[in-house]
Every structure is written in structure tokens, then in C-alpha cells.
Amino acid sequence: MKRLLFLIIFCITNLHAINKLEKIYLHKTPLEHEAHLELAKLVFCFSDEPNIKQISSLVEKDGFRHESYMISTDEIDNACRGRLKSLEHEVHPYYRLVCSEQQAPQAGIKIDLYYDPKQVTCSFDEFDAITNHKGVVFRLINKNLIDQLSLQERPPIHVASLARPSIVIDCAHGGRDPGAISSNGVFEKDITLQVGLTLAQLLKTENYDAYVTRDNDFSIALDNRTSFINQIRPDLYLSIHANSSKKKDVHGLQTFCLDDHLFRHNNIIDPFQRAIKRVYDRSNQFAHVVHQHILSHMYKEGHQLFDGKVRHAVAQLLLGTNIPGVLIELGFLSHPEESLCLASSQYQKKIAQGICNGIRAYFAL
Template sequence: MRKNIGIFLLLALSLPLFSLEVKGVRYSCSSSKARVVLTLDSYPYYRVEKEEKTLKVYLPGYEGEDKKITFPNSLVSSIRLVSQPVSFLVEVNTTRPFQYQIFRLGSPERLVIDIFFRNLSSINIRKVVIDPGHGGKDPGAIGWGGIKEKDIVLKVALYLRNFLAQEGLEVYLTRRSDVFVPLKKRVEFANKIGADLFISIHCNSSLSRRACGFETYYLSEALDDHARAVARVENSVVKLENPVEKWKLTILEDLSLLEFRKESILLAQLLQEKLDACLPTPNRGVKSALFYVLKGVHAPAVLVEIGFISNPWEARMLRKSYFQREIARCISEGIVKFTWKIALRENETL
């Protein structure tokens, strides 16, 4: 937030001494979408603040006519246009949560603000499978103070299920209690129900107590020793399966690797972006490795390592319900952003 305010003030100070003008404002509202179009003097810079039911767009250096437009019996309750000392404010108030996009058009210069109200269940991505790693006889990593990976990731998964259900998505879990589920059964479950997304949740561990932070993986060759080590640990669960699954390691030949690679990378990037915005722990980035649980999933699939339970401070945080809920909220926001990006890419008229 401080960084955004600093950039905004820098832009305001660098603008010409004379005011720029908002020459015109057009707006429309329907049952699923609202649009505000500002016709401007020149190429616009802007800053955005979003709350659950309010969007504020600030244009530094601009001035225009103050106005308030109300929409009775509409999902958009009002649009306010306000000239402030150093900026022009467009405020859109809604009666329910929303998504938005802002883009610029030229000749003449325009700024377009779109508000969307479509329920996520009405777009292409509807079914999300959440995979809490390990379970039952497989505790996963055991960290500081005896904390078990299988317990932490299940709690995060249950919070995540609730957040996604509130967005209108169909949510399925590969396990809902402390039971052992073979890796191959998790993949088969996702494919059987026709999953549109697959999110596997895990905790990291390291010989170094200093290692900390979160990272998200997609299916591909590992590019460093750490990624290979993480995959080796998570894949070792096959030794507990009865009978032991004979996994073929020709993963690069698997069609799922190529078919959903681009979408999986995008999903991983968005999850890291959202986690980075709200967690105090380091962002370790998007990585790739050959995880068995991602092999063969017929959908974009990622594995999220939410933190290191081998780090004493991070282990204490991972035990706390509010921190588990915050992780789930961040992952949910990343998934929602991904669904909208895919929908907007495939349907320009959404």
C-alpha cells in the first residue's frame, strides 16, 4: 500500500501545473455488467482502491464535473464523480461483490471501467478439486513442536472450500478427514468428476531451520536441486501404497503436460501474486517439478507449498487458525482471478 501511495504521489507531483480535463462521462448498467467510460485530455494515469462493494479510481491532475448517478433496483447502486484537490475520483458502489477490469482506448483518449456481476458458476471453470496432501498413515513432514503436515493442509483446504463455494464454484476434496488416499486415486478422482482446476496443498520442510516462505509448482522438469528435492519428498508417499504403484516416469510424454502447461503456469503465478500480497512470509516464486499427483490430471494443476513447518516461527504461524484462513483466502482470490482471466480471454463480450 505504501509503495502504491508513493507512486501515486510521484505521478501527481510530476503532472503539469495546469489541470487536465475529464471531457465527458458515459455509463451504462445491465443485470450482469456496468461500464463507465471517461473521455480525457491525454493519456491517463490512475490508481485503484477496491473494497468488497466499492471501486474507487483516482486520476491525478484531472478535474471534471461533480455528479452522482443512482440506479434503483440495480446491482450498481450509484456512481459518484468527484473533483478532489489533486485528483478526479470515480467511485462505483454495488450491492454485491464484483470483479472489474480497467483499460485504455485511444483517439480520443478514454479510460474504460468495467464491473462484472456474473456468478462464477456460469463461466467455463466450474469444478475445482482441492487436494490436501498426505493423510492417515502418511503424516507428511513433521515439523517444529511435532506439527504434522497432513493436519495443517487439511484445515487450509476446508477453509478454501468454503471461500470458493461462496464464489459459486463446485468444490471437491480428495479427502475431508484424516485418511490415506493414494496419489493415483487423487488423480483418478479429479478426472472422474471432470475437474476444471486441481490444487494440491502441502507444507515444505528443510534441514535448515532458516528456510521459510511459500512457492507454487506446475508439472515440468525441475530446474534446480531444491525443486527436485521437494518432488522427491512428496512423491515418496507411493512407498506406503498397497500395492505399490508402478509409476512410469515418462512424464514429459504425458499429454497433460503440454495441454495445460500455459494455464497451469498462469494459475501458479496468480496464486503467488495473491499470497505475496497478504502473507508476511517470503515469496519463493513459481517453480516446476515432476510431481506424481499432478501427472495425468486433465486440467490446469498446481501444487502449493504454503510454508516451512521446519522453521520454528513459521510452524507456530501455520498452527494458528487465522493464518490458515488467510492462506486459504489468498489462494481463493488467486483462483477467482484465474477464472476471470480465462473467461475474458475466451469471451471478449463477457
């Protein structure tokens, strides 16, 4: 009896305490892009609030600064374990990242950042992700650019090139990742592809440069989607999704973007913060404009698309770039009627037209 009681108490306390490392992302900026504010972003997502502390900060013999951090965690997802291993070999002329699993004195992951302090500065933020994860993001920031920005009153950001704006459309999911699935077997990946391709066509006929992350049914890792966006460096990007909920009656359009209040800044680097805030402001502007245009176009076409509002949330794709952008959830595949609409090519064309109208209005602001 005593033993059973002990077991129950042991299980309850442990169930309560388990914090699992579930995702790791590395968003890198292509080497040739000197004008990027961030050279890399290393993101960890946990099932619960992580406990992070800086262990040391010293200068190595080769002049590189070496900063060590420890994040305690009880468990590590198997895929993350592989990712941690691969991060031991992340080498760049200005920085190196080494991540390792630790057992003692406490279980967790140790993050060692080595960087050239003449070229790079480092900061980290904590945030709550759209997926209910608790995240930590380490940012390796371009010091030369930050020094230039601190001399200017209004940091320049990459706002639309007036001649011919460029837009990246991310057709979310694909290949072995179907995304959400409706009860009658409609895949989110098929809707995002059709709407994305139609939108790209519309934008091209209106003389925009439009790029899609995929033009067929194949899977792309999130890191590769952000690398693609950072490589193209468009004026704007949007990621197209369709939602799902356990509640069958939830429906409508939701548009997500980042906002400064989503982050708990641990060591603020001021000119960087101001520059990023301007990107978030532009994203917010675009989110509202495109959201309204989709709703009003659909209404004009005879569809009462419910206004699920513009929302602020940290989604991994949004976090991986520093370009104005949004994530649009076109509707809910879990809602029987809305999923029928979303699967129809006529409805998809109308949604694409609504988004196109929003993009046109944004660039006219």
C-alpha cells in the first residue's frame, strides 16, 4: 500500500514537472546578404515555460566571444536530438553554434554561441507560440548594420520598391504533410496550393513579381521556406493556410502577424528593436488591409465569410524572416459548410482575388 502511494505521488509530481523540448529551428540569412539585420536565429520550442540562464560570457584566444546558456528540460523529442547533433557543425565566418544535451548537474540543453564581436552581437527573447509552445529565440545580429542604424534617427526598412513590388506566397504544407483534413477528405495542402497559384497568376497580370514556395505537391521544411523568403527578400510575403478546430461550429477568416508585445525581451539592443518594430508595424498594416479586402470581396461575391479578426501570434514562419508578412487562415476545414466552399475552385478563385485586392491596396498606402 505504501509503495502504491509512493508510486502515485511520484507519477503526479513528475507528470506536473515534465517539460519537453519539441522543436528546434535555425533560420539563416544567406551569406551574400550583408544588409540583413539578423544573420541567424536559433529557436527552441518547449511544452512548458523553459528556465534559461546564461552561464558564462568570455573572449576566446581567437578574439571570438563565447557565450554559454543552459535551458533546463526534462525530455527531448527524438527528432530534436538529431537536430541538436547537426547544430554542432553550424559554421559561418562570423559565428559558430554548438548545442549539446546535458545530464548533470541538471538535465537540459547547453547552447554555446561563438561570434566575432566586431561583426555580430547577440540577444535572446522568450515568447508564447501559436502552437501553445513556449519558445526561446537567440538572435545573432549584424553589428555593422546596427551601428549604422544607431546613427540614423529613422532606421530604414525594406519598404516596397515602387517600380515593381515583389511578393512571396507560401503555399503551406504539401507532400507527406497534408495539413488539416476535413471530414469528407479535403486536404489543406491542396487548397493552399490552388489559392497560392491562382494568386500568383493574378499578381503577375497586375505587374508584380510573384514567387511561390511550391508549385506542386511536395513537402518543404519550415526552415527552407524561411530561407527561400530571406533569399528572395521580397517587399512582402504571405503564408496561406486553412484551419481546423475540435469545435465543429467554429468558422471564418483569421489573419495573423507578429507584434512586439509577443516577446519578453531579455537584453534589448535598441536600434535593432526599433528597426524590427517598423517591420511589425508594416505587417500589422498589411494584415488589416488584406483581411478587410478578403471579407468585402467575398461579401460582394455572395459569401458571408465570418470575420475571425486580425490576431497577433508567433508562428515559426513569421519569426524566421524580418520582412513585412502575414499568415492567413482562409477558413475552417472542420466546419462542414465552410470546408465544402474551401474545396470548390470557384470559391478558391474568389479568395485569391480578395487577397490580390488587399495586396494592391497595401502597396497604394
